[in-house]
Amino acid sequence: MTFSPELEARFEKLLTSYPPGRQRSALIPMLLYAQDEVGSVSDEVIDEVARRIGVTPLQVNEVLSYYTMLHRKPMGKYHVQVCTNISCLLNGGDKLWEHVCKRLDLGNKEVTEDGQISIEEVECMGACSWAPAIQVNYDFHHFVTPEKLDEILDGLRKKQ
Amino acid sequence: MADLVNLTIDGKAVQAAPGTLVIDAAKTVGVEIPAFCYYEGLSLQAACRMCLVEVEKMPKLMTACTLPVAEGMVVRTETPQVAAARKYMLEFLLTNHPLDCPVCDKGGECELQDMTFRYGIGESRFTDEKAHTPEKQFSPVVFYDAPRCILCYRCVRICNEGLGVGALGVINRGVVSEIAPNKGDHLECDECGACIDICPVGALTSGIYRYKTRPWEMTHVGTVCTHCADGCKTTLGTRNDRILRGNNRDSSGVSDGFLCIKGRYAFDFYDHPERLTTPLARKNGKLEEVSWAEALEITARKFRENLDARGAFGVIGSNHTTNEENYYLQKFARQVLGTNHIDHHRTGDVVALFDALGEGGSAGREKLATVADLYKLKAVLILGADLALEHPLLSFQVRANYRHHRAHIYAVTPGSVREDKYSAMSIRVGAPAGSAGSGPRWEPVSGSGSADGDPSGFYHPRNAEVSTADYFAALEHLRDKLKAEPELVILFDDSFQGNDVRRLVEFGNSLGIPVRWVCLVDYSNSRGALDMGIAPELLPGYEPSGQPGMRLHEMLAAPLGALWVVGANPYEPAPGGTSPERRAGFLVVQDMFLTETARLADVVLPAASSYEKNGTFTNVTGELQRLKRAVNVMGTKPDLEIIGFIAREMGAAAALGPWAPDAVFEEIRKNVRGYDVPAPVIASGGAAQTAPLNGRIAVEAAPGLVRSEHNGLFASGTLGRYSRVLNSVLESRVGR
Numbered sequence: 035m036t037f038s039p040e041l042e043a044r045f046e047k048l049l050t051s052y053p054p055g056r057q058r059s060a061l062i063p064m065l066l067y068a069q070d071e072v073g074s075v076s077d078e079v080i081d082e083v084a085r086r087i088g089v090t091p092l093q094v095n096e097v098l099s100y101y102t103m104l105h106r107k108p109m110g111k112y113h114v115q116v117c118t119n120i121s122c123l124l125n126g127g128d129k130l131w132e133h134v135c136k137r138l139d140l141g142n143k144e145v146t147e148d149g150q151i152s153i154e155e156v157e158c159m160g161a162c163s164w165a166p167a168i169q170v171n172y173d174f175h176h177f178v179t180p181e182k183l184d185e186i187l188d189g190l191r192k193k194q
Numbered sequence: 195m196a197d198l199v200n201l202t203i204d205g206k207a208v209q210a211a212p213g214t215l216v217i218d219a220a221k222t223v224g225v226e227i228p229a230f231c232y233y234e235g236l237s238l239q240a241a242c243r244m245c246l247v248e249v250e251k252m253p254k255l256m257t258a259c260t261l262p263v264a265e266g267m268v269v270r271t272e273t274p275q276v277a278a279a280r281k282y283m284l285e286f287l288l289t290n291h292p293l294d295c296p297v298c299d300k301g302g303e304c305e306l307q308d309m310t311f312r313y314g315i316g317e318s319r320f321t322d323e324k325a326h327t328p329e330k331q332f333s334p335v336v337f338y339d340a341p342r343c344i345l346c347y348r349c350v351r352i353c354n355e356g357l358g359v360g361a362l363g364v365i366n367r368g369v370v371s372e373i374a375p376n377k378g379d380h381l382e383c384d385e386c387g388a389c390i391d392i393c394p395v396g397a398l399t400s401g402i403y404r405y406k407t408r409p410w411e412m413t414h415v416g417t418v419c420t421h422c423a424d425g426c427k428t429t430l431g432t433r434n435d436r437i438l439r440g441n442n443r444d445s446s447g448v449s450d451g452f453l454c455i456k457g458r459y460a461f462d463f464y465d466h467p468e469r470l471t472t473p474l475a476r477k478n479g480k481l482e483e484v485s486w487a488e489a490l491e492i493t494a495r496k497f498r499e500n501l502d503a504r505g506a507f508g509v510i511g512s513n514h515t516t517n518e519e520n521y522y523l524q525k526f527a528r529q530v531l532g533t534n535h536i537d538h539h540r541t542g543d544v545v546a547l548f549d550a551l552g553e554g555g556s557a558g559r560e561k562l563a564t565v566a567d568l569y570k571l572k573a574v575l576i577l578g579a580d581l582a583l584e585h586p587l588l589s590f591q592v593r594a595n596y597r598h599h600r601a602h603i604y605a606v607t608p609g610s611v612r613e614d615k616y617s618a619m620s621i622r623v624g625a626p627a628g629s630a631g632s633g634p635r636w637e638p639v640s641g642s643g644s645a646d647g648d649p650s651g652f653y654h655p656r657n658a659e660v661s662t663a664d665y666f667a668a669l670e671h672l673r674d675k676l677k678a679e680p681e682l683v684i685l686f687d688d689s690f691q692g693n694d695v696r697r698l699v700e701f702g703n704s705l706g707i708p709v710r711w712v713c714l715v716d717y718s719n720s721r722g723a724l725d726m727g728i729a730p731e732l733l734p735g736y737e738p739s740g741q742p743g744m745r746l747h748e749m750l751a752a753p754l755g756a757l758w759v760v761g762a763n764p765y766e767p768a769p770g771g772t773s774p775e776r777r778a779g780f781l782v783v784q785d786m787f788l789t790e791t792a793r794l795a796d797v798v799l800p801a802a803s804s805y806e807k808n809g810t811f812t813n814v815t816g817e818l819q820r821l822k823r824a825v826n827v828m829g830t831k832p833d834l835e836i837i838g839f840i841a842r843e844m845g846a847a848a849a850l851g852p853w854a855p856d857a858v859f860e861e862i863r864k865n866v867r868g869y870d871v872p873a874p875v876i877a878s879g880g881a882a883q884t885a886p887l888n889g890r891i892a893v894e895a896a897p898g899l900v901r902s903e904h905n906g907l908f909a910s911g912t913l914g915r916y917s918r919v920l921n922s923v924l925e926s927r928v929g930r
Contacts, residue, residue: 092363092376099365 035082041071045086057087061097065104073108102156110145110152112190115169118155121162126179130166131155133180137187151190201267208263216258216269217245227271228280228309230394231346232259235594236355239347242287244309246279247271255279281315287344288318290325290369291395298342300396302409306344325369333381334922335401335459336390340372343397349373349389356452358582358593358612359383373397384907385923386586387458391441391451402459402919403439407431415824416444416879418811419457420514420804421910423541423715424449424565424587425813427879428457430805430824437461437805437825446879447819448565454586455923456910461805463916464827468787470800471829481798486831486839493797494843496780497531497756505755507533508778510746511728512761512833513541513717514913516809516821518858519833520719520726521734521866522850523760526837528733530846534743535754538728539762541716541902543691545724548736549891550699551711558887563683563710564815565881569595571710573602573618573679575672577665577698578655578687579714581605582612583906585814588685588712589613602679606636606668608660609653614639619675621668624660635661636668655689655904662694669701677705685712687904692897715814716902717911718804722812725866725886731893735867736886738893745899749778756780760833761801763912765791784833789912800830807832808855810876817881818871834858 037045044067048060061083068079075098084091098104116134118127134153138146145152161167164176168183175186198209203220210219215238217227230242238260246255250268255276258269270276287306295301329339345364350373354360361376361383375381390398412431419428419440426449431439440458445451463469473489474481484492500507509527511520527536551561568574568591581589589612595601602618605611614620623636676682682705690698695713702709715721727734730743744752750764757778765773767790776794783795792798804811805824809832812818831839838853847853851861862869871882903911908920915921 090360090376092360092374095374096363096365100367 035078037068037071041067049086058089058093060087061089061094062101065094065098069104074105076106102154105143108145108149109143109154111150112152112170112193114151114153114187114190115156115159116153117157117159117161117165117167117169119158121158122166125165127166130168130178130180130183133183134187137184151187199263199265199267201263201265201269203269204271210263212263214263216247216249216256216261216263216267219263220258220269220271225271227258228313229259230305230309230344231348233348233351233392235598236348236351239351242344242346243283244280244313246276246283248273248276277313280309280313284310284314285318285320288314289320290341291344292324292326292341294342297405298396299399299404299406299409300393304396305394327372330379331401332375332379333383333385333401334926335385335387335455335919336375336381337399337401337404338373338375339397339399342395343373344395345371345373346394348392348394349398352388352392353383355597356590356594357384357386357388358589358615362389382927384582384586385455385459386453386907387441387455388453391453391458400439400459402462403431406438407433412438414443415822416446417805417822417824418447418718418813418819419453420718421456421460421913422585422905423717423720423814424585425718425811425817425819425881426453426457426587427819428453428461430461432824435825435827437464444879446881448813448815448817448881449587452587452590455907455919456917459919460910460914460917462918463786463913464803464805464825466787466916466918468916469827469830470785470787470792470798471827473800474788474792474795474798476796481793481795489797489799490836490839490843493782493799493840496782496796497758497840498844500755500780501531503755505779506752507531507535508744508749508752508754508757509533509536510749510757510759510762510764511536511538511723513539513715513720513723513911514804515719515723515761515833516804516807516855517719517722517726517812517818517862517869518809518855519760519837520723520728521862522834522837522853522858524727524734525850526841526846527758529849530841530844534730534739534741535749535752536728536743537730537746537749538723539746539764540724540729540900541720542688542713543695543897543900544713544715544721545729545732545736545891545893546692546695547699547711547713548887549893550696551887552890554885554888559883559885560708561711561887562816562883562885563685563712564817564883565591565813567683567710567815568592568712570599571595571601571681571683572599573604573676573682575604575606575676575682575684576611576613577606577685578608578689579685579902579904580607580609580611580653580655580906581685584687584904585714586907588814602675604672604676606665606672608655608658610639619672621671623664623668624658634667635664636671638671654906655687660689662690662697665689666697666701669698673705677707679705679707681708681710683710683712685714687714688900688902691900712815714902716905718813719811721814721816722810725812725816725869725884726862731896732891734862734865735869736888736891737867738891745896747899750774752777754778756782759783759785759791759795760837761785763789763791765789765794766912784836786830787912787916799836801836802827802830802832806830807834809834810855810859812884813881816868816884816886818869818876818884819881820876820879 052059080094084094116131206223229245231239240257240260245258247258248270327340353362365374415430419426427447428440429443442451472483475484605613605620608624767773781795782797783792784799784801841847868884868886875882
């Protein structure tokens, strides 16, 4: 399996970022970058990453299944992550989560039929000072209210 | 040696070497610290938290299994805080544990039961319904019950580190974590079952044993595995004359608990529907069932007639009958039948090795490696064999040696082998199939073993075009590296025969370092057959017979008056060929099954398997161990008894002496060179190395007669055909 030249270059650099014999340390970043490009961590991605860092596909799967931000199935083009951890919860994060589920008629880690939007209930993402917070792909949105969430979702729809 | 560290555990003064773990140091003063995940010889995990102890000046409880001793350390293992920690850990472990102990295979020998009994809390504060997931079948032999699992990682580590396979892992997180196999929903591995034996609870269970019995209803018989030549001790759990399981409960002998699929599960040939349980005699051209008395009478009468007519006798012995049987058989052949036409299928050129090594006495003892040496010595050189698949115990020892002592491993083989992954250097010898022309026929490869847990990828040496010149060229390449080693074990297979073995020994001697040798052979008592003189040129103990005698293939081709085959299948057709034609006038066969040879016989005598008799086996490294009868199969008799009965029927019993295994063993101990092993060691289930070396062996070499079958993990000669578990594993792979 080959990746884009940019990703190949990134992998190349990653593999030299660790002491000799510790190439397996590149596992998580490689999976994340590959997921961004391929859309999910497919079987092919697992085998390829395993081969490149010299571990078994099972060992990749052990790590992969531990971390929730690594997905075996493709998420939507816009992956909306709602924090319901303690600070956000106290400021209405749970209401946001209920709202987004109802509005899109989706459950955790489900994708809209057109494949555009997916939602996920996540743990703390370090934005407690601006709780409640959500994250759309890699973009943060702070002090989110149900109304503001609707605006964000409408905005995503327009962007399509 | 560094100074010992002084510490106190539960008020007792302890001295331990630096680096010793507190859990091990505690054992030396009789303090037991409970643990699930800690397992001697495997990497540390600190997953179960059962071994928490209090250490003075440390703010929190510490895991004794990862804490090295330190000067002045004060450890307490029986404080209220430690007792409470243990209680809560067990309460957590039992949160979702189903408590189906009354039907669980492990009930009665479960570490979680024992720990709960000793350290548990009695009642749980969890009132929610227990989470349940259905059990999964990973392979024909491995089942997994996730709710019972306590995630100690023992199975993961034994598979990855011990076996070098790495077929098990832990996926997911927290309460939904579970053990997962390497190929999605199923395992592709050695199917050795080490994960099942090492599981402290009933999470991993075996397809052969599950739901068969309660452990305490069984009798446990420690005996020697009947399959390959490594001689692992297997403990057969029996009930009502049925074998229900094999495991490593008795860890005495050479193997120290190691078993592969054959030792653990492939006992199931013993009750195969095709097992012979009645003697057969040829009447009007057909084999018919007859009584033992009649079968023995016919055999003795025909033998007597042949003797009187001065007809020739041929005797073919076995690679998997006991030393006692082999010894008695050759004595019978030589003394009663007056023949020197006696041989067996040879699978390694042991004679050439002993001849080349020459020396006897204590110097000779130093030349032959034991199974333990493969774990202890600083360097190991493997020539030819795919050790992980053909000699699983030896491979396990070599791997452990690398893991624990960083031993240097060298592998010179035609195909890729598991040792490549950690070898100091691996070399591929021979020409790839179909390629022609000149150029070097060996090539160093490094660290990319392709045999990563896929035994179906077995590269059979017979598919390779390798000459010994290729091996010697590769050895020259290794010479300087090997010279720099402090000591070396060399293992070689049937790629080396006759003068090539002598040349190999010269190479070893020229290195100028102490070298110990292992000549690889195939079956459970291949070494014993040679040691006991089942060869025309040799008497027991490698004494030249000085008499002419036919070899195995000559006997098959000669019009002998009578041919007697004990536990062998010489008429087995060559792969893709046909059986040799029967030439002998009278053919009597002792076997467990109606093999190609038995089908041609005039009299077939149903023999007991090695799990149904007493006696001794000599393994590939010449170590002697004792067999103990586990079950009886109605209608069969041990070969020794059959041979004895034939002797009695012929009126020759008095000359041959008693045919009780113990009596014959005593005779062997007294008469066979190198077999004067300490009787108590053998009687108590231990292993003692025989010392057969005693100068040159003046016999004519017969190269080309030695042929190893190179059985992989799921094959075991003729016997393997009758094992359902071996066949089911093979079928499960073909089906994919």
